[in-house]
Amino acid sequence: MILNDTIVALATPSGAGAVAIVRVSGPNAIEFVADVFQSIKNKDLRKQKTHTLHLGFIKDDAKIIDQVLVSLFKGTNSYTGEPTVEISCHGSTFIQQQIIQLLLRKGCRMASAGEFTMRSFLNGKMDLSQAEAVADLIASDNEAAHQLAMQQMRGGFSNEIAKLREELLNFASLIELELDFSEEDVEFADRSAFRDLVNRIQFVLKRLLDSFAVGNVIKNGIPVAIVGEPNVGKSTLLNALLNEERAIVSDIAGTTRDTIEDELIIEGIGFRFIDTAGIRETEDIVESIGIQKTFEKIEQAQVVLYLFESLKFKTQNLEYITEIEKVKNKYPLKPLVVIINKVDLLTDEELQRIQSQLEALEVKLETTSAKHKTGIEELKNTLLSFVNTGALRNNETIVTNTRHYDSLIKALEEIQKVQYGLDMNISADLMAIDIRQALYYFGEITGQVTNDELLGNIFSNFCIGK
Numbered sequence: 290m291i292l293n294d295t296i297v298a299l300a301t302p303s304g305a306g307a308v309a310i311v312r313v314s315g316p317n318a319i320e321f322v323a324d325v326f327q328s329i330k331n332k333d334l335r336k337q338k339t340h341t342l343h344l345g346f347i348k349d350d351a352k353i354i355d356q357v358l359v360s361l362f363k364g365t366n367s368y369t370g371e372p373t374v375e376i377s378c379h380g381s382t383f384i385q386q387q388i389i390q391l392l393l394r395k396g397c398r399m400a401s402a403g404e405f406t407m408r409s410f411l412n413g414k415m416d417l418s419q420a421e422a423v424a425d426l427i428a429s430d431n432e433a434a435h436q437l438a439m440q441q442m443r444g445g446f447s448n449e450i451a452k453l454r455e456e457l458l459n460f461a462s463l464i465e466l467e468l469d470f471s472e473e474d475v476e477f478a479d480r481s482a483f484r485d486l487v488n489r490i491q492f493v494l495k496r497l498l499d500s501f502a503v504g505n506v507i508k509n510g511i512p513v514a515i516v517g518e519p520n521v522g523k524s525t526l527l528n529a530l531l532n533e534e535r536a537i538v539s540d541i542a543g544t545t546r547d548t549i550e551d552e553l554i555i556e557g558i559g560f561r562f563i564d565t566a567g568i569r570e571t572e573d574i575v576e577s578i579g580i581q582k583t584f585e586k587i588e589q590a591q592v593v594l595y596l597f598e599s600l601k602f603k604t605q606n607l608e609y610i611t612e613i614e615k616v617k618n619k620y621p622l623k624p625l626v627v628i629i630n631k632v633d634l635l636t637d638e639e640l641q642r643i644q645s646q647l648e649a650l651e652v653k654l655e656t657t658s659a660k661h662k663t664g665i666e667e668l669k670n671t672l673l674s675f676v677n678t679g680a681l682r683n684n685e686t687i688v689t690n691t692r693h694y695d696s697l698i699k700a701l702e703e704i705q706k707v708q709y710g711l712d713m714n715i716s717a718d719l720m721a722i723d724i725r726q727a728l729y730y731f732g733e734i735t736g737q738v739t740n741d742e743l744l745g746n747i748f749s750n751f752c753i754g755k
């Protein structure tokens with residue numbers, strides 16, 4: 290990791306805007322900018338206090354490039370933990386490029402993706418999971434995802450891990466001390482207190498691992514597949530949910546051939562609805578490819594909305610009940626909502642009869658008229674009931690990051706080995722190895738244990754300028 294040079298990048302999105310910010314960070318940030326900056330009050334930037342603003346011109350020798358406002362962050366008082374200057378210029382792409390080119394000629398280097406945040410981490414301004422939360426924060430596009438990223442950035446989850454790691458480290462040193470005195474057969478590490486800690490760690494790790502299901506869902510949205518026979522109103526339902534004419538609707542069976550996806554945020558939770566080709570036997574090659582895709586989408590979905598057409602239920606025979614059961618048995622583990630659509634075509638008596646007949650089935654049942662937009666709000670509430678948002682509301686720590694999840698699993702495996710060792714009364718030297726391993730995985734999360742490859746992976750996912 291090279292930290293001793295000065296980097297520059299555009300911090301605002303590329304393209305034209307009202308203003309743009311060029312960010313410079315590194316040991317020579319202030320000198321390099323001072324060289325090209327002419328204050329309107331003839332101030333020398335090098336002599337100004339930290340956290341001050343200065344109006345002036347960026348000049349390339351005699352040529353004025355732009356009138357700008359410069360913010361100064363001196364010493365370690367900045368996002369990156371090193372001297373930083375932010376130049377707010379007019380947002381033309383030409384001006385942005387001219388300023389960046391000028392600073393590159395002065396000796397800056399173009400920042401790589403995420404390098405500002407990586408420096409922040411390397412300079413101890415934040416731990417690794419907080420740095421990762423910065424990327425999540427920038428990417429968050431709904432209330433819940435935003436709240437999670439914010440919580441992680443404030444250190445919610447790494448504090449907990451860091452504390453447990455500390456306690457475990459204490460025991461590790463005591464047990465290693467025993468090794469030095471192995472001749473004397475002493476126990477420095479109180480085994481019952483240690484047992485206690487190991488239990489507590491397992492409890493916390495399991496809770497964090499469980500929370501990943503929620504975290505993942507919040508971050509990526511919940512995929513919901515809308516499936517059923519042709520013409521039952523799947524595309525009409527998608528449109529009703531989105532409140533927009535997203536998919537083509539017609540009374541011709543087999544209208545939808547490719548899957549159509551769109552996202553809707555319900556009470557802060559993102560749902561990704563997938564309208565699919567109606568399932569039926571068909572000779573049509575294109576349609577059958579679409580149907581094949583429908584089955585794939587069902588596999589990937591976290592919730593399946595299975596639509597039936599109300600007309601099917603008009604007759605008194607109970608054939609449709611077997612059909613619903615078939616669907617239920619086909620995907621026993623998928624949260625399933627059976628929807629009777631086109632209820633506007635039923636009389637009230639018919640609807641009541643059907644509802645009471647279906648009660649025994651123990652499936653989540655909704656009745657809708659996609660065409661007239663009735664039952665849609667109830668359906669949204671049912672969808673929300675699948676998401677355990679309790680943890681979110683209670684401000685519990687939630688894991689959203691796959692890397693953290695992997696490290697937590699490995700840490701849990703190692704801790705279980707330690708537990709086993711305790712139960713089996715194994716020797717201190719063997720136990721010490723397992724504890725060290727567990728400590729390693731804890732450290733991976735907060736960044737106490739890192740390597741260049743890991744850091745490269747994490748920060749390359751950032752945008753340049755962050």
Ligand SMILES: Nc1nc2c(ncn2[C@@H]2O[C@H](COP(=O)(O)OP(=O)(O)OP(=O)(O)O)[C@@H](O)[C@H]2O)c(=O)[nH]1
Nearest residue numbers: 520521522523524525539543544545567658659660
């Ligand atoms: N009366 C009534 N008609 C509906 C309702 N929902 C959909 N329809 C009609 O049913 C026909 C089929 O609707 P689509 O939404 O295209 O059905 P689909 O399930 O997407 O059909 P495929 O894409 O062919 O599988 C259209 O003529 C819709 O206007 C409803 O709630 N009530």
Ligand SMILES: [Mg+2]
Nearest residue numbers: 523524544545
């Ligand atoms: Mg359709």
